[in-house]
Amino acid sequence: MSLSFSQFAVRCSAQLEADGRFATARLYRNALKSFTNYIRRSEVQFTDLTRKRLVAYERDLRYHNYCPNTISTYMRMLRAIYNKGVDAGYARFVFRLFHDVYTGIDISRRRALDAKDLKTLLCANIEQPALKRTQKIAASLYSLCGMSFVDFMNINFSSVNSGVLTYNRHKTGTSISISVMKKTMKIVNDLNMPRSDMRTAEGYRRYQSRLRYFNSCISRLAAALGITRRVSSYTLRHSWATAALRNHVPVELISAALGHRSIRTTQIYLGGFSAAEIGAVNSKICRYLVAV
Structure with a gap:
């Protein structure tokens, strides 16, 4: 047939x-x-x-x-x-059929917020109840090593043992163990997030609906706080990875915290450095050379 x-x-x-x-x-x-x-x-x-x-x-x-x-x-x-x-057996093999089209990953598009905008997003005072709840969810995602929204929606936080949360990423199945701060646990417990059974079509639809609602709310939150950059659930993940890199955390450790299978994936998350930052490093290295 x-x-x-x-x-x-x-x-x-x-x-x-x-x-x-x-x-x-x-x-x-x-x-x-x-x-x-x-x-x-x-x-x-x-x-x-x-x-x-x-x-x-x-x-x-x-x-x-x-x-x-x-x-x-x-x-x-x-x-x-x-x-x-x-x-x-339904199609004839054509050598390099997709060779001439783009199948890569564009790493030029920066999703991470700078430190000032990130602090505003997560810490600034906001009155609207819906946006306040969104801010708490965003702060929790960031505090949990840039946890993805899908994992946040499906993790059983009652499994935290001696301050350590161990879970498997929904996307890759990779096992992750992270230390959870008491403040973060309190916020998570207060939020009482509904869980979705992603193994069922109905559970997946519920998750998609909640993700769309969260992204809509966090965009409104950013606008209300004067942040002009586009913000979504992934912004928090990219921002955590970039902040970790700027604090001299090894890429291997960042990769483990994010639950990536390869460092190459992690490097896509990391925001680029500005010309001023590169220039400052170059000046420091050049001064070292003169001093030798």
């Missing part, structure tokens, strides 16, 4: 959902929808994926101002479906 690319992509998405991998299934569907809209046909065939068409598709996405990471995500999802189709 022969399947089109669209039919096979839907089958792959359904299998991912059956395995509890709802986020990846959603990415598959979004990539398929985007490419389907581009070719302006309801059904995509495997033969529609050619090097020339993929390059033109990337050019069209850039023309419509899609950011590099979104373009990369679409391309990587299409490639994953295509490779599965080849393995299943």
